[in-house]
Amino acid sequence: MKLTLLNLTLLLTSTYGYVTNNVKFTETTTKLPVDNISEESANKKTSVNVNESIKNRSNYIYLEDVLVGLKLQNWTEEEMPCLNQTLVLIRSLQNFTLWAVWEWDSVSSQPLGILSGNRYQLGNFDQCMNPPWLKTHPEVQSQYCLAEVSLERTDNAKKRRLDDIKPYENALDFIQHHTPNYRPLSYLTWGACVPAVCQPRSVERLVSAVLARSHLGAAGLRPRIAVSEPCQQRNSSREFDGVFYAFIAVMVVLAIVCLICTIITARKRENDNSLSLDICKAFCLKENSKDLLRMQKEGIEVIYGIRYLTICFIVMCHQAGMLNSGPISNGIGVDKELALSPFAVFLLHDDVFVDTFFVISGFLMAKTITSYKRLPNIFVLALKRYIRLVVALAVVIFYVCAIFPYTGSGPLWERFKTGETGACRANWWANLLMLSNYVNTDNVCIVVSWYIPCDFHLFVLSCITYALYKRWRYLGLAIASVLSIASIIAPGVVNYVNNLSAVQLFTFDFVADPRANEQFQLAYIKTHTRAAAYIIGFFAGSYFNTHKLKKDVMLSKKRALVGVCAAVVIMLLVMVSGTSYLWRNYSPTEGALYAALNRPVWAVGLVMLILCCSFGKVPLLKSFLSWYPWVPLSRLAYGLYLVHTVLIIRNVGIARNPVYYDNLSVFMSSLSVIALGTFYAYIIWLLAEAPINNLFMLLVKRRKVPLKPSAPDNFVESQPGTSCAKTGNTNTGYLHDNIKENLNISSKM
Known part of the structure; x- marks a missing residue:
């Protein structure tokens, strides 16, 4: 009742x-x-x-x-x-x-x-x-x-600490x-x-x-x-603005110019050396595609494989991190796996992969600049380097500002779109002026682009230091010594003063919003805290260029194998010891010491690997890293580095519901990003990078500035034939020069 x-x-x-x-x-x-x-x-x-x-x-x-x-x-x-x-x-x-x-x-x-x-x-x-x-x-x-x-x-x-989770608590x-x-x-x-x-x-x-x-x-x-974001309504118009039409117009004009120049170049006369034909060659799709296939055989061919495999590892790590920060259904399981599984070694401290590019960039820069009998104008060298870096960067920034907002939709899309497009529209100028790693770092355009100003700053600093060394030997040596010591001490001092973690670990708090991370702004992206790997690479390149023709530095197979094994062990120890700071206690002094030494030690290991393969015979590994298909791919690594995060952010931003995170799905999605990103890098190379770099080299050639060896790139060394002059002692060739003679390739393949 x-x-x-x-x-x-x-x-x-x-x-x-x-x-x-x-x-x-x-x-x-x-x-x-x-x-x-x-x-x-x-x-x-x-x-x-x-x-x-x-x-x-x-x-x-x-x-x-x-x-x-x-x-x-x-x-x-x-x-x-x-x-x-x-x-x-x-x-x-x-x-x-x-x-x-x-x-x-x-x-x-x-x-x-x-x-x-x-x-x-x-x-x-x-x-x-x-x-x-x-x-x-x-x-x-x-x-x-x-x-x-x-x-x-x-x-x-x-609040109480849970050391052991029990079902009845x-x-x-x-x-x-x-x-x-x-x-x-x-x-x-x-x-x-x-x-x-x-x-x-x-x-x-x-x-x-x-x-x-x-x-x-x-x-x-x-x-x-x-509720801090505007709500989405279906009748909300998505009008195309002037920036959108400007990007479409620029890319269409570039494509038309390249097609016309390709047709003109195909009909050229062999004895025609006119300026107009040289300009057409600068935009020729066929010529620029052939330049991707040219291989420089100078004993360091292993760099081709190292470069592209490294960018692939970086793409996989970024794919894992960005997917982890988005809608996933098993977040706690992923955090536990990253903290305890062996696979975490390659994800939590994967930032040392970027130091690989610093080492390669410094190595190639030293190999080139020490080849000059008479050092060219430093301003011309710096300008060439700037153009090489900024063209692809400008295209990607332009795309993010103009096209990216219209490429997706979803519950989180407005948040991702505002974060990326808003940052680029506000701070594009800092990227183009190579200041983005020091100015407005909490709203940097394209998070991974911090590397580019670092590389440019170190290139210019190396040119100035080497010029002083050529003019006043002891002054140059003193400055180089001071810079080398400072590059090792600076990261430790910054970490100790600001009470930062020993290493930038890619945990959830970081990948969810890297721009807001204190360590990212103070230590991770600064030139003065990332210079050590570049300087070590520079010294290694100078050593290689000085001793590459001397037989007394050639290594036996046994010594080369031992050196390669030692290099691999050193690099693995750096990664494992860095990941250990995730779960164990340590003193601030120990953390500062590791922050100061982990990148130089990684660079030393990588330099040992390159030099052992260059001066000795390392079966299988040397052949694999020198495999010819790495040549064109490695030259597209820079473009892939710029575009891959845009593709990943788009894929995560359009998610409708949480997905299950597992390593195999991350690997497969990473492969698709690598393939599509490499294709986009190829398009950027054909329509913008190669033509503008060729025009600059044509201008330099007309002004008769001695630039016999080309200044190297961070991911892609300069191209013979268009962006640098051929040297007599360099064995170069295209695809047909680098395949085995017993291979009969049919034209119908």
Whole structure:
């Protein structure tokens, strides 16, 4: 009997839709349009069986709780249209009206999988944004909003450390527990499909009412909700701006010019050496493609393989990190695997792969500049280097500003688009002036582009130091010694003074927002903290150029093998010891010492590998790294480095729902990024990089400036025939010069 009376009381209470005097703008009871529906239902209930009403009440008790929760909140007068439309939505949902079910069905009514690290509760974005009646019934139009939710305990219990997770402990302790190596479980990103009239503050109230009726609210977790991004509506126009049309026009013009020049060059006369024909050759697609196939045989062919394999490793690491920072369903499992598995060695301290490029860049720069009998104008060298680096960078920045915003959609797309395009439109000038690693580092355009100004600064500094060495030998040696010592000490001092981690570990906190990371801004991207590897590479290149023709430095097979094995062990020790700082305690002094030495030691190991392969015979490894297909691929590594993060960000930004993270899926998706990124790098090379570099070299040639050996690139050494002159002692050749003679290649292949 008591149960029946209780159910009747609840039924009568739920059939009246009033907002009580909790509303801020009035003290009287306000009657809503939806209440008319309730009163009509109440007038007819005499003909309805009481037991059937109780059954219906039990079916909709969740919706009634949400309804009561909405009415009890303090709604302002401006928010009343949103409240009225939401109440109509809930009543229509109870009647199972299609438009209401469609909208409510696209929202997660309960958070799922948060204990396993599923932070993103995105619902169904496409269902919310694309109802069938979008154009015919605007009165029921919806919008998609993202709300950031922070869960706080209401029982005032102290946070305690969980050393051992047991099944019978309080789940609130588990949710509130956070270590630096694991992602926090008390933060959610909630996707809400709400009426189009709702403002951000109203959306916060709606999400709060839904979460309060979930198992989290019942457990004593109070959500703090913020909607800081504009909501997405299907009728929002995506108009193309002037930057979009400018990029399309520039690329179309470049493509047309290259095609015309290719046709003109194909019809040229052999004895024609006119300026107009030279300009056409600079844009010729055939000539520029052939330059990618030219191989310089100077004893360091292993650099081709090292360069491209390194960029492939970097792409895989970035793919793993960016995917990990996005919507995944097993975040805690991934964090645990990265902290404890052997695979973590190659992910958490993968930043030393970039030091490989510093070593190669310094090595090639020294090999080239020490070949000059008379040092050219340093300004011309620096300008050539700048043009070589900035052309591809400018194209990618232009793309991010103009085209990238229109390449995707999704619940997180506006966030990713604003982060990347907004940063590039605001700070593109810092990148082009080679200042992006010191200016506005918290909003840098293209995060990985920090490497480019570092390389340029070190190139210019090396040119100046070497020029002083050629003019005043002892002064040059003194400056080089000071710079070398300072390059090793500086990272340790910066880490110690700012109390930073011993190494930049790619944990969730870092990959989620690298621009906001303190260590990234203070130590990771600065030229003075990354110079050691470049300087070691410079010394190695000078040594190689001096001794490459001397037989007394040739190594036996045994010594070369021992040297290669020692080099590999040294580099592995650097990676393993760096990863160990993730889970063990250490003193600030030890951390500063490791920060100072880990990159130089890695560089020494890599230099040993290159020199042992160059001066000795290392079976299999030397042949593999010198494999001819690495030649064109390695020359496209610079373009791949620039474009790969744009592709990865796009793939993560269009995610509709969390995916399961596993190493095999990361590997396969990385291969697709590498393949597509290499193709885009080839297009950039043909249409922009090669033509502009060729035009500059043509200008230098006309001015008769002695630039016999070309200044090297960070990823791609300069091309013989177009961007540098041929030397008599250099064995170079194209594809047909670098295949085995017994291979019969048919023209029909």
